[in-house]
Amino acid sequence: MFYLVAEIRALIAIIGADLCCKSDHSGRMGKSTTSDAQALIRSLCAAYSATPTNLKIIDLYVIFAVFTAVVQVHVLFFNVYRYLHGNSWDISLQLFPLRSAFLCRTAVLAVCLRIQVNKENKEFKDRPPERAFADFVLCNMVLHLVITNFLG
Template sequence: MLLADIFQAFKDEYKKSPVRVKVLDAFLLYALATAGVQFAYMLLVGSFPFNAFLAGFLSCIGFFALTVCLRMQVDPANKEFAGTSPERAFADYCLANLVLHLVVWNYMG
């Protein structure tokens, strides 16, 4: 019963979080699922163009890391980024994603 109580408390607290944070959590799950599918494909089929696999996989992992940073900045419960507006955080996120994907695009060759 202890595990069920912990899960119920987590669910009750998560319901209180804003919709913006829940959307970012969905993006995080998407990034992890995409990285998992790419890794499973590499294990099953092989990694012939290894730089293409690395570019795709690291793109998903980089996207995940940047989205975690955005989630930390726009979460109102996080007081560490209280002075940062959500618009500024999103602009930083877009710029960092642009740089990430330009690097990935160049790495694919």
């Protein structure tokens, strides 16, 4: 759960930063809420289309990882449901939330990579994107090694 929260907070921070940088505050007062929302989405798409391709790829990967984690949480709830309704509980299932957390972690790693390779982020401008990618790959290797160890 900690990882999930951290990840969501990171995503919000990144998207928020993008919006702040790219949007031109074009909404007008007095318009209907619907047209406001349309304008907002349109400006969001426009702003996001200006995002570099490599960052879009990372975003795609983050979405994939989060989706996978969400599916697993649902499976976990399904198992809890079965347990509460009288089916037997396999104790090894209790390890799976942990595994879900591991999977979320790959999303967190991807977000970290995104922060470092984003050219508009001045904080890491002295760190080359190749170094950031290498870190990302190394951390993922360790992560998947651990996950594999828990299988079966």
